[in-house]
Amino acid sequence: MSTRLLTKYATPDESGQAILKNAMEKLDLSARAYDRILKVSRTIADLEECENIEAHHVAEAVQYRSLDRSGWAG
Amino acid sequence: MLVKTFGAAVTGIDAITITIEVNVTRGIRFFLVGLPDNAVKESQQRIESVFKETGHKWPGKRIVVNMAPADTRKEGSAYDLPIAVGVLAADEQITSSRISDFMMMGELSLDGSIHPIKGALPIALQAKADGFKGFIVPKANAREAAVVKGLNVYGVESFREVVDFLTGRKEIEPVEVDTDAEFLKEQARSEFDFADVKGQDSVKRALEIAAAGGHNVIMIGPPGSGKSMLAKRLPTILPPLTLDEALETTKIHSVAGKLNGHISLLTRRPFRSPHHSVSDVALVGGGSYPQPGEISLAHNGVLFLDELPEFKRSVLEVMRQPLEDRTISISRARFTIDYPASFMMVASMNPCPCGYYNHPEKACVCSPGVVQKYLSRISGPLLDRIDIHIEVVPVPFDKLAAQKPAETSNTVRERVIxxxxxxxxxxxx
Known part of the structure; x- marks a missing residue:
C-alpha cells in the first residue's frame, strides 16, 4: 500500500489519532513504524469488517510493537 | 547441410528461445560458437559417446554449431540433446521434417540416457508462447512442464527414443496433467492444524492479523513455549494459493531444480525455514550464475527464521531491501536478474541467552547487560520492518492438560479470506 492509499484508507478517527500521537511520543517510533502501525490497524479493522479505523484498532496495533518500547529488557 | 534445432536459456525465472544452427561441411574440426560455457563445450565428448552407443557415427567433417542469439550466455549441460539431434540431421544420418517443430532440452549420459534439467516450467511456457508444437524433456521433468496448457510435452528417457520419435518410427504419448484437478486435490490436505496448539490465544490472534494483512511477525519467548509450533501452522491459516501464484512460485522452484519428479505444481504455500548458519548468498540468492535463494523459494509463502539472533548479522541485513521491495535484483557485471521475493517473514527468538528472562516461574541467570546485548544483535532497521512483535508466554499446566478444543485452522482461515x-x-x- 502506497502512502497515498494509506492516507485515503487508513486514517484513524480522532481518538485513534490521539492514541497514535501518544504512542509515537512515548515509544519514540520512527516514521516507518508509524506507517506500519496504520497498516496493521487497517488489517485489524478489515478482520472486524469495519469501514473506519477506530481507537481500539490502533491500540491493538500499537501494543504489537513491544520491542520498540525502550523499557523492554531494562 | 544446415539444420536448426531449438532449445532455451533460463535467465531469472523466464526463458528465452535459443536457436541451435548446425552446419556440417567438408573439412575437419568441431566448432561450438555463441557464448557457450564450459559445460556446453564439453557436450562434444558426451555426444560422441552416445553416438557410438546408439549406432550412429560422429561425422568426420567440419562441424559448426552456432547458438543464437550469440550475446546470451548459455550455461549447463541441457543443450546436449538439441546439439546431438542437430549434428545427426545435418550429417543426414536421420531425415525428419519435424525437428523444427519441437523445442528440446536434456543432458545426455554416455550410455544415451537422458538426465533431468533445471527450469523445465519456464522453458515450457516460452515454448508455448513461441508456438512450438511440442516440448521434448527428460521424463523426470515431464510432469513439471506439462502444467502448461496447450502444449504437448513428451517425456523421454533415452536418446534412441528421441531419434525414433523424430523420424516417425515410434510415437510417444504426450504427458497429460489436469492442472485444475491436481491443484484442488492437493490444496486441502495438511498434517498441521492450529487446534494442535493449546492456549496461546493472544499469539493466535496476532498470527491471524498477520495472515490477514501479510505482516511480518517476530515471536519472543522462552524455550518450549510453542513458538516454532505456531509458526509451522501459519501456512494453514493463509488463504489458498491462486493458480497464478502457484505457477509463479513453481517457476522459481523449477529454476532452482527443487521440484521432485512427481510434483507438477506447488499447490500449498511454501514454508521455508533455513538453519541459522545460512550464508547471505543462500538466503537472498546469488552465485556467478545467480540462483534463487531462500527468500525467493518462500515467494507467496512463509520464511521462518528460528532463533533470529543466532543468524549472522550480514545475513539479516541483506534481507532489508527485499523485505520492502518484495523482489530481489541480483546484479553481475554482465547482467541483472530479478527474482520475486514476496514472502511473510516470521522470526522467533529467546528473550536472553539463557532463555528465561521475563519467565513467570523460572529465574533468568543473565545479567542485564547480557540481555541488552542479546537483543541488540537484531538491528533497529530490521526490527522496524517487522510489524507485529509478540511475547509468547509458556502455557500453564492446567491449560495444557485441559481437553477444551481450540479453534481449527479452517475457521481462522475463513476469517482471513x-x-x-x-x-x-x-x-x-
Missing amino acids: KARAVQSERFKK
Missing part, C-alpha cells in the same frame, strides 16, 4: 476479500475489493476501485 474474508478480510483479504475486503482488501482486494478496496484496491480494485
Whole structure:
C-alpha cells in the first residue's frame, strides 16, 4: 500500500489519532513504524469488517510493537 | 547441410528461445560458437559417446554449431540433446521434417540416457508462447512442464527414443496433467492444524492479523513455549494459493531444480525455514550464475527464521531491501536478474541467552547487560520492518492438560479470506 492509499484508507478517527500521537511520543517510533502501525490497524479493522479505523484498532496495533518500547529488557 | 534445432536459456525465472544452427561441411574440426560455457563445450565428448552407443557415427567433417542469439550466455549441460539431434540431421544420418517443430532440452549420459534439467516450467511456457508444437524433456521433468496448457510435452528417457520419435518410427504419448484437478486435490490436505496448539490465544490472534494483512511477525519467548509450533501452522491459516501464484512460485522452484519428479505444481504455500548458519548468498540468492535463494523459494509463502539472533548479522541485513521491495535484483557485471521475493517473514527468538528472562516461574541467570546485548544483535532497521512483535508466554499446566478444543485452522482461515476479500475489493476501485 502506497502512502497515498494509506492516507485515503487508513486514517484513524480522532481518538485513534490521539492514541497514535501518544504512542509515537512515548515509544519514540520512527516514521516507518508509524506507517506500519496504520497498516496493521487497517488489517485489524478489515478482520472486524469495519469501514473506519477506530481507537481500539490502533491500540491493538500499537501494543504489537513491544520491542520498540525502550523499557523492554531494562 | 544446415539444420536448426531449438532449445532455451533460463535467465531469472523466464526463458528465452535459443536457436541451435548446425552446419556440417567438408573439412575437419568441431566448432561450438555463441557464448557457450564450459559445460556446453564439453557436450562434444558426451555426444560422441552416445553416438557410438546408439549406432550412429560422429561425422568426420567440419562441424559448426552456432547458438543464437550469440550475446546470451548459455550455461549447463541441457543443450546436449538439441546439439546431438542437430549434428545427426545435418550429417543426414536421420531425415525428419519435424525437428523444427519441437523445442528440446536434456543432458545426455554416455550410455544415451537422458538426465533431468533445471527450469523445465519456464522453458515450457516460452515454448508455448513461441508456438512450438511440442516440448521434448527428460521424463523426470515431464510432469513439471506439462502444467502448461496447450502444449504437448513428451517425456523421454533415452536418446534412441528421441531419434525414433523424430523420424516417425515410434510415437510417444504426450504427458497429460489436469492442472485444475491436481491443484484442488492437493490444496486441502495438511498434517498441521492450529487446534494442535493449546492456549496461546493472544499469539493466535496476532498470527491471524498477520495472515490477514501479510505482516511480518517476530515471536519472543522462552524455550518450549510453542513458538516454532505456531509458526509451522501459519501456512494453514493463509488463504489458498491462486493458480497464478502457484505457477509463479513453481517457476522459481523449477529454476532452482527443487521440484521432485512427481510434483507438477506447488499447490500449498511454501514454508521455508533455513538453519541459522545460512550464508547471505543462500538466503537472498546469488552465485556467478545467480540462483534463487531462500527468500525467493518462500515467494507467496512463509520464511521462518528460528532463533533470529543466532543468524549472522550480514545475513539479516541483506534481507532489508527485499523485505520492502518484495523482489530481489541480483546484479553481475554482465547482467541483472530479478527474482520475486514476496514472502511473510516470521522470526522467533529467546528473550536472553539463557532463555528465561521475563519467565513467570523460572529465574533468568543473565545479567542485564547480557540481555541488552542479546537483543541488540537484531538491528533497529530490521526490527522496524517487522510489524507485529509478540511475547509468547509458556502455557500453564492446567491449560495444557485441559481437553477444551481450540479453534481449527479452517475457521481462522475463513476469517482471513474474508478480510483479504475486503482488501482486494478496496484496491480494485
